[in-house]
Ligand code: 2IP
């Protein structure tokens with residue numbers, strides 16, 4: 198039977214390919230930055246927001262490819278985007294990825310209001326076979342019940358950086374390996390969780406623009422499995438040294454910034470919720486704290502699975518500060534999609550700060 202980790206890794210790479218194409222192809226990029234004015238004179242135009250097309254097309258591609266290998270998952274795959282667009286005349290069209298490239302292309306043609314160049318370029322990328330051939334992916338336990346698995350997708354995290362961000366080389370900080378802004382902060386996030394327990398069990402973070410080389414952007418993929426029988430990631434087996442570095446949203450409250458400084462942390466502001474958790478996972482930062490309710494289940498499910506796989510955790514900061522209770526974020530379908538109570542991402546060896554923060558309140 199197919200391997201879900203392998204499947205999610207490959208589909209994240211296809212997503213990254215689409216994201217790179219839309220950003221690097223001159224014509225497609227011109228559509229991307231024009232945003233709401235592809236053709237102001239044409240009121241029937243469906244894509245009033247082309248950047249949403251990137252998001253929706255990637256999400257639908259992920260849905261299609263995952264369900265092709267795991268039909269039981271079809272109705273369990275959810276994401277940030279809805280698949281429909283409504284134009285100014287109130288007509289609605291659904292972006293769909295079909296089994297045949299020509300059908301996908303025809304659907305895109307409708308959405309793009311007859312732009313056959315764009316429709317064909319995109320459909321071709323959506324229907325390419327992508328195999329990353331990662332050799333370290335483990336065998337999973339037999340008899341996994343995929344109808345009890347939910348999937349959260351954020352097709353593009355840090356959209357602002359994706360649309361407007363400068364190339365990574367111009368803004369990454371050499372010293373800390375944590376870019377503040379730019380394409381390096383963009384990620385594709387896919388996470389699988391156990392519907393019964395609400396625990397994240399598989400995760401992929403794909404950074405489509407991790408490196409700028411002579412031949413263009415190269416991506417990076419981090420994956421993790423957090424099952425009782427298999428707990429593993431593709432990260433190198435090192436024990437990152439604590440550098441007492443906190444990575445925060447530029448919108449973080451002064452109160453928390455001060456508390457972390459008082460505890461001896463250096464502060465870096467950086468874009469992208471997925472990117473910030475990734476930096477904690479890789480050891481480039483030691484914690485990510487977010488006091489506001491500005492992330493959603495699709496931002497955290499995949500990253501948390503990887504963090505858990507290395508025995509780190511993603512906790513609700515509010516519970517820690519208010520009652521000293523150490524509660525992990527979970528994925529309960531009955532509750533809101535918002536991560537209420539904020540976030541605190543930590544690797545295993547940094548968990549001592551849980552007590553320090555509670556004492557500090
Ligand atoms: C956003 C994105 C933002 C982040 C916000 C997320 O997701 O990751 O960068 O804010 O929390 O919801 P910040 O960069 O201040 O941490 P999206 O780009 O998918 O809307």
Ligand code: CA
Nearest residue numbers: 351354355496
């Ligand atoms: Ca997001």
Ligand code: CA
Nearest residue numbers: 277351353354
């Ligand atoms: Ca997004």
